Amino acid sequence: MVNVHHRYATVQGRRLFYREAGPSDAPTLVLLHGFPASSFMFRDLIPALADHYHVIAPDHLGFGLSDAPPVEEFEYTFDALTGLTKGLLDQLGVSRYAVYVQDYGAPIGWRLALNDPDAITAIITQNGNGYEAGFVPSFWAPIWDYHREQTPETEGAVRQALTLDAIKWQYVTGVPDETLVSPDTWHHDFALVSRPGNDRVQLALFLDYATNPPLYPHLHTYLRERRTPLLAVWGEGDEIFGPAGALAFADDLPGARIHLLEGGHFLLETALDEVTRLIKDFLGKS
Structure with a gap:
């Protein structure tokens, strides 16, 4: 059994929740979740890795369980989330x-790497995009429309x-068997993004996503120059990031290790054992 600690820290006056496990003197692995999830998406991965790593x-x-101040009190941008991390x-x-x-x-991880290249020892990207090629147009078209013009119609979309x-769709699309994905996942996420005022938080981040693709050329230069070891482990059925x-x-990064696995956007829900094996092998050699 691995003990997973559930903790809070106050950073820049904001209370952040985080999960932590593994020996404090072991190499550290930082797990950064996506929309509309939280560190809950790593609930099974953390103990699987914490025997060798500080997670x-x-x-x-x-x-998740971090503070969610209203948009009137905090400017939600990916730069700001990176600063808090x-x-x-x-x-x-x-x-x-x-x-x-x-x-x-x-995009939070890319900013961390670009702001402090010496800090990053290795990168694991699981359906975490860094190239224009990854965007699936059918999903992203309404968001690009919203970037161009904020109207009741584009906001509604x-x-x-x-x-x-829609949250359930993210979890079950592309998976080999929908019954392998617990409904707890999408109900958990929906409850948290449905908190009063959180809709405007998410709209602010949808809008700020426009700042991310312009970073990609800088990321590509970073990868070419730093040669940071990279593992891409990807749910091949993802209809958000293909x-x-x-x-x-x-x-x-010609040496990148790339694995397309049967699964969707939240690959850990159906391919935890295979992803864990790939991560351990990759980090052990990196």
């Missing part, structure tokens, strides 16, 4: 770490992503 998985501000790691005394990114965790049916997003990492 930290925070909830981003506005997600860095502040938490500083507070915990973590200066060198491998990072696992998924969905929203990717992106608000659909906050519904229970397999082309995983394969693209080899363009700038």
